[in-house]
Amino acid sequence: MNALELRGVVKSYAGAPPVYALAGVDLAIGHGEMVAVVGPSGSGKSTMLNMMGTLDRPTEGSVLVDGLDTTDLDDDALTAVRGRRIGFVFQRFFLLAGVTTVDNVANGLLYTGRPLAERRAAAVRTLERVGLGHRLTHRPNELSGGETQRVAVARALVHEPAVLLADEPTGNLDSQSTAAVMGLFHELHAAGTTIVVITHDLTMAERLPRRVRVLDGRIEADSAVAG
Amino acid sequence: MTAVVDPAATNRSSTSADKSRLRPSDVIRVAVGGLRARKLRAALSVLGISIGIASLVGVLGLSESSKSDLLDQLDVLGTNLLTVTPGEGFGVGDSTLPDTAVVMVRRLPTVEAVTAVAELSSGVYRNDLIPETETGALTVLAAESGLLDTLGGSMAQGRSLDAHADDYPVAVLGSVAAERLGIEDLGQPQLVYVGSRPVEVVGVMVPLPLAEDINRSVVVPRAAADAYLQDDLETTSMYLRTTEGAVLATRDILPATVDPQNPEEVEVTRPSDVLEAQAAAEGAFTSLFLGLGLVALVVGGIGIANVMVMGVIERRGEIGLRRSIGATRRHIRLQFLTESLVLGVIGGVLGVSLGAAVTAGYSAVEGWRIIVPLAAVVGGFVAAVAIGAVAGLYPAVRASRLAPN
Numbered sequence: 001m002n003a004l005e006l007r008g009v010v011k012s013y014a015g016a017p018p019v020y021a022l023a024g025v026d027l028a029i030g031h032g033e034m035v036a037v038v039g040p041s042g043s044g045k046s047t048m049l050n051m052m053g054t055l056d057r058p059t060e061g062s063v064l065v066d067g068l069d070t071t072d073l074d075d076d077a078l079t080a081v082r083g084r085r086i087g088f089v090f091q092r093f094f095l096l097a098g099v100t101t102v103d104n105v106a107n108g109l110l111y112t113g114r115p116l117a118e119r120r121a122a123a124v125r126t127l128e129r130v131g132l133g134h135r136l137t138h139r140p141n142e143l144s145g146g147e148t149q150r151v152a153v154a155r156a157l158v159h160e161p162a163v164l165l166a167d168e169p170t171g172n173l174d175s176q177s178t179a180a181v182m183g184l185f186h187e188l189h190a191a192g193t194t195i196v197v198i199t200h201d202l203t204m205a206e207r208l209p210r211r212v213r214v215l216d217g218r219i220e221a222d223s224a225v226a227g
Numbered sequence: 228m229t230a231v232v233d234p235a236a237t238n239r240s241s242t243s244a245d246k247s248r249l250r251p252s253d254v255i256r257v258a259v260g261g262l263r264a265r266k267l268r269a270a271l272s273v274l275g276i277s278i279g280i281a282s283l284v285g286v287l288g289l290s291e292s293s294k295s296d297l298l299d300q301l302d303v304l305g306t307n308l309l310t311v312t313p314g315e316g317f318g319v320g321d322s323t324l325p326d327t328a329v330v331m332v333r334r335l336p337t338v339e340a341v342t343a344v345a346e347l348s349s350g351v352y353r354n355d356l357i358p359e360t361e362t363g364a365l366t367v368l369a370a371e372s373g374l375l376d377t378l379g380g381s382m383a384q385g386r387s388l389d390a391h392a393d394d395y396p397v398a399v400l401g402s403v404a405a406e407r408l409g410i411e412d413l414g415q416p417q418l419v420y421v422g423s424r425p426v427e428v429v430g431v432m433v434p435l436p437l438a439e440d441i442n443r444s445v446v447v448p449r450a451a452a453d454a455y456l457q458d459d460l461e462t463t464s465m466y467l468r469t470t471e472g473a474v475l476a477t478r479d480i481l482p483a484t485v486d487p488q489n490p491e492e493v494e495v496t497r498p499s500d501v502l503e504a505q506a507a508a509e510g511a512f513t514s515l516f517l518g519l520g521l522v523a524l525v526v527g528g529i530g531i532a533n534v535m536v537m538g539v540i541e542r543r544g545e546i547g548l549r550r551s552i553g554a555t556r557r558h559i560r561l562q563f564l565t566e567s568l569v570l571g572v573i574g575g576v577l578g579v580s581l582g583a584a585v586t587a588g589y590s591a592v593e594g595w596r597i598i599v600p601l602a603a604v605v606g607g608f609v610a611a612v613a614i615g616a617v618a619g620l621y622p623a624v625r626a627s628r629l630a631p632n
């Protein structure tokens with residue numbers, strides 16, 4: 001059973017002519033894999049990641065999470081799958097300004113209905129895990145770029161998802177911060193988390209076990225398939 | 228490739244236990260946090276709505292306060308004063324009442340007091356050099372000494388007429404007459420000229436809201452006037468008080484009582500009707516301002532909706548993030564709706580307070596009793612919250628439908 005699977009996924013946007021962000025994608029990612037997604041701008045990488053994370057529904061085809069077909073799930077059930085199984089990291093960190101590191105990370109558990117004290121305790125543990133145990137009460141404007149993104153990663157990890165999806169997580173970072181974030185991803189990978197990272201950084205992609213290349217809404221190359 | 232055993236995968240079937248939930252306390256926390264991140268905008272839309280609510284509460288409060296002032300005044304003056312005058316108009320009577328009128332009216336069991344008044348043909352002047360035609364629109368009335376009591380009036384200065392003492396012409400001035408004649412202080416003996424005859428002023432009355440005619444008159448004792456000023460005095464009007472509750476009945480039988488031959492030539496009026504009409508007119512005026520307040524409120528509501536809609540577009544990323552951490556569409560809707568409701572609640576509280584403060588301040592300046600109607604307070608607050616809800620509905624639905632990114 002795969003952690004994530006796309007079967008004949010098409011995503012089109014109405015218009016004349018319609019835009020095919022994804023034009024038929026088949027892709028299976030096993031538990032514990034670490035995959036880089038590369039491709040030119042506008043090729044459909046973000047769209048594909050959103051499909052994998054059930055943030056958006058395909059026009060055609062189906063998305064399976066842990067072998068479960070999500071096509072017929074209603075929004076509540078879909079959100080439950082997403083909330084339980086998947087963590088997201090975005091290029092723009094979306095941390096709440098004026099809110100402490102701990103509370104930003106604790107927000108990752110906001111929609112679990114757990115009490116605030118419990119959420120904060122879990123946030124502290126996760127922050128220690130990503131090496132930010134000394135930045136608990138800082139606010140976003142008091143953190144470096146790399147630290148900010150690690151807070152965003154901690155927020156994605158606080159509910160201990162099996163799958164981590166990252167859309168250009170280092171796009172805004174300098175090389176040192178990039179290294180810190182990628183080091184963290186490698187550690188998570190080593191601990192068994194399934195990770196998919198979109199990146200423009202080809203040297204970084206080269207260091208990942210598997211690379212998928214997207215072009216015009218299709219998978220143009222997949223290192224796992226090509227060899 | 229090797230599949231790592233994932234412990235979380237084993238309890239995949241327990242969907243309901245893992246359903247997204249948002250605690251009520253967190254609903255408020257999230258909404259307030261969202262507003263605090265956009266303080267200026269939140270403040271501006273609160274301002275819009277609170278101005279609308281304040282104007283509604285203020286208008287209602289001020290109209291109640293001013294009306295209560297008029298009604299208080301009526302309470303003091305009484306609504307049982309009637310005036311009887313000869314009907315005016317073409318071919319009607321000779322502008323006097325029959326000699327028997329006072330006696331007849333006094334016999335009515337529902338009449339408590341009656342005072343007849345006779346208008347003199349001569350004008351009144353400050354000195355004997357002023358031409359006869361320049362009367363200053365003042366009249367000279369000869370009255371019995373009960374006039375002041377019947378009218379419920381009192382003296383601003385000096386004394387009132389005394390039937391026994393005043394067998395020689397002296398004058399009591401109405402408030403307007405005193406002003407026009409330039410008589411301010413009775414500390415010095417003051418004279419006015421009735422026709423060409425000097426008459427001593429012994430008193431000035433306070434303004435009588437129910438008898439404007441008297442305010443513009445110089446009143447002299449009837450017997451003295453008859454003897455010294457004009458010998459053919461005829462009653463030109465009567466003021467009378469009825470017993471409480473018999474005002475209308477008395478009013479109906481007065482014309483036939485005063486002039487049995489020509490009852491249609493007798494006009495009976497109730498001066499307090501004017502004050503009551505004034506109170507009613509204030510009510511009509513209120514509706515106008517109430518309308519304006521409603522417009523302000525609608526504009527405030529549109530302001531909130533505008534801020535919320537702009538927020539939705541701007542906060543796409545935040546919405547996507549919340550969806551990614553497990554917020555359902557319902558949670559997103561709830562968040563936006565709550566934000567807008569909080570704006571409504573704050574706007575309502577501020578608006579009601581502001582409206583009450585304006586009412587209190589203005590009433591204090593005018594010397595009115597301060598009345599802020601409970602209905603205005605509750606209604607204003609409910610309206611603000613309702614507007615928050617309505618204004619937030621569309622943006623909330625839009626936010627929840629938004630695709631991520």
Ligand SMILES: Nc1ncnc2c1ncn2[C@@H]1O[C@H](COP(=O)(O)OP(=O)(O)OP(=O)(O)O)[C@@H](O)[C@H]1O
Pocket residue numbers: 013019020021039040041042043044045046047048630
């Ligand atoms: N809501 C939308 N409506 C219409 N077209 C869209 C929409 N979202 C994405 N697209 C189009 O779909 C295509 C794929 O977009 P996507 O964001 O997946 O690209 P990407 O590979 O992530 O690009 P980048 O590297 O710049 O982030 C683009 O051509 C884009 O214009």
Ligand SMILES: [Mg+2]
Pocket residue numbers: 045046047167
């Ligand atoms: Mg993208």
